[in-house]
Amino acid sequence: MTTLYGYFRSSAAYRVRIALNLKGLDYAQVPVNLVKGEQRFDANLARNPQGLVPVLETDEGVRLAQSLAICEYLDERHPEPALLPADAEGRARVRSLAQLVACEIHPLNNLKVLKYLVHELKLDDDAKLAWYRHWIAEGFTALEARLAGEAATGVFCHGDTPTLADLCLVPQVFNAERFECDLAPYSTIRRITERCRSLKAFAEAAPGEQPDAG
Amino acid sequence: MTTLYGYFRSSAAYRVRIALNLKGLDYAQVPVNLVKGEQRFDANLARNPQGLVPVLETDEGVRLAQSLAICEYLDERHPEPALLPADAEGRARVRSLAQLVACEIHPLNNLKVLKYLVHELKLDDDAKLAWYRHWIAEGFTALEARLAGEAATGVFCHGDTPTLADLCLVPQVFNAERFECDLAPYSTIRRITERCRSLKAFAEAAPGEQPDAG
Numbered sequence: 001m002t003t004l005y006g007y008f009r010s011s012a013a014y015r016v017r018i019a020l021n022l023k024g025l026d027y028a029q030v031p032v033n034l035v036k037g038e039q040r041f042d043a044n045l046a047r048n049p050q051g052l053v054p055v056l057e058t059d060e061g062v063r064l065a066q067s068l069a070i071c072e073y074l075d076e077r078h079p080e081p082a083l084l085p086a087d088a089e090g091r092a093r094v095r096s097l098a099q100l101v102a103c104e105i106h107p108l109n110n111l112k113v114l115k116y117l118v119h120e121l122k123l124d125d126d127a128k129l130a131w132y133r134h135w136i137a138e139g140f141t142a143l144e145a146r147l148a149g150e151a152a153t154g155v156f157c158h159g160d161t162p163t164l165a166d167l168c169l170v171p172q173v174f175n176a177e178r179f180e181c182d183l184a185p186y187s188t189i190r191r192i193t194e195r196c197r198s199l200k201a202f203a204e205a206a207p208g209e210q211p212d213a214g
Numbered sequence: 215m216t217t218l219y220g221y222f223r224s225s226a227a228y229r230v231r232i233a234l235n236l237k238g239l240d241y242a243q244v245p246v247n248l249v250k251g252e253q254r255f256d257a258n259l260a261r262n263p264q265g266l267v268p269v270l271e272t273d274e275g276v277r278l279a280q281s282l283a284i285c286e287y288l289d290e291r292h293p294e295p296a297l298l299p300a301d302a303e304g305r306a307r308v309r310s311l312a313q314l315v316a317c318e319i320h321p322l323n324n325l326k327v328l329k330y331l332v333h334e335l336k337l338d339d340d341a342k343l344a345w346y347r348h349w350i351a352e353g354f355t356a357l358e359a360r361l362a363g364e365a366a367t368g369v370f371c372h373g374d375t376p377t378l379a380d381l382c383l384v385p386q387v388f389n390a391e392r393f394e395c396d397l398a399p400y401s402t403i404r405r406i407t408e409r410c411r412s413l414k415a416f417a418e419a420a421p422g423e424q425p426d427a428g
Contacts, residue, residue: 049359050314062303066317069309076302088290089276095283100264102313103280107321116348121335134330145263 002027005047005055007034008210011106012067013054014171017210019071021201022162023078031212034111068102071164083164094158097146097165101172105139109175129179136172136181140189143169147188155195162196170196174207216241219261219269221248222424225320226281227268228385231424233285235415236376237292245426248325282316285378297378308372311360311379315386319353323389343393350386350395354403357383361402369409376410384410388421 004020004027006013020027032038032053039051047055048065056064056073064070075083084091107113109132117123117131147153157165173193176183183190196202207213218234218241220227234241246252246267253265261269262279270278270287278284289297298305321327323346331337331345361367371379387407390397397404410416421427 049363050318050353050356052318062306064306064310066310066313068317069306069313072309073302073306076305088287091290092276092278092283092287095286096278096280099280099283099316103282103317103321104264104266107317108327113322116345120344120348121337121341123335127335130334131330134334139264142264149263 002059003030003057004028005030005032005044005057006053006210007032007039008207008213010034010053011110011171011175012052012102014174014205014207015067015167016054016056016070016074017205018162018167018170018202019074019083021205022081022083023074025074025078029211031210033212068098068164068168071167075164081161083162083167085158085163090152090158093150093152094163094165097143097157098163098168100139100143100146101165101168104142105135105172106168106175108135109179132179133181136176136179139172140176140181140183140186144186144189147192153188153192156192162199162201166192166196166202169193170202216273217244217271218242219244219246219258219271220267220424221246221253222421222427224248224267225324225385225389226266226316228388228419228421229281229381230268230270230284230288231419232376232381232384232416233288233297235419236295236297237288239288239292243425245424247426282312282378282382285381289378295375297376297381299372299377304366304372307364307366308377308379311357311371312377312382314353314357314360315379315382318356319349319386320382320389322349323393346393347395350390350393353386354390354395354397354400358400358403361406367402367406370406376413376415380406380410380416383407384416 002025004016032044038044039053045051047063054067056070064073071083084094114128117128147157152158154160156162157169170193216239218230220243246258252258253267259265261277268281270284278287285297298308328342331342361371366372368374370376371383384407
């Protein structure tokens, strides 16, 4: 049985859940409670020395870390429906949109960073929120400009089927909403997110639908 | 002519330079001075609304952003020598090692973040350095554990030829050295970096060798 070690509110686990659902793959979920620090427990460190989620264990016993690497692996092993376009330029565009979220926005706003801001830098709630919203605004402004301005954008981030870019976008929007970021300026991002959320694969991957949702 | 818009000290541009050199591709370099803020000038924003480097313009006029997406594109269009292994598990491992650097370490330590720490959060030099070194230590500890503990590690991060993982590792080590991080605990990282640096493709991609090096 394919097993996903994750956490309901982890953006990175959320991406993998969407990919598994889109591929129609059965999987078990084992929650790792990030707020309780379970990612640093021995059992999780044995699975992933980085002490992060998600980790995917395939039914062949292969253990994989890093959400984008996991999604590309799933796409290679289970090609339908494809999470990447058929052409090299399209693949580069989709990967660059996914990485705009995964390498530029999300790393600055995840739990371990917010903890550092509060515990090490002694930031108060307002300063922490300002940090969070700053990186959302900077990243989403750029992403909106690309999505609104590039001809390859369709119903989804790239064309008319969901890709790796949508898998990254939707969890990031969920997080931005949680931190009450103003999303009014990003009409293309909102339109695409709404469309994604109307699909069962995305809806069933939402944090509130997971077994460990508080 | 393939053109790389970059900056000599940008880790992300450095990754792309190594990929271009490994592939033996000719390219022109156009420097975008990040310290002077040229990435926010109109000319660069027209190339990339995110206002970042690198951007690669191919001789067919295709314009690509995000260093890992660019490297995978180059690997698909110019398959030899391969930057990814032939098997899906190997590709997932290499991508996850690359993303450990590109999604977990580098985003927290790049110039725009350090500027926010100084200008918005009013951190002094010591606190900024502590931030920098904290994320290097956390990331490199995990990376070292993986590289030292996993059988697939070879002369390089994965086997005995350079991959996307080495392309990310070497620029990150360069940056860690610049900020005088203690690299003594990471013997596998140091061994692999030294081996990479002995190759012409890596040596010629080094920041100090670029036309815009100060």
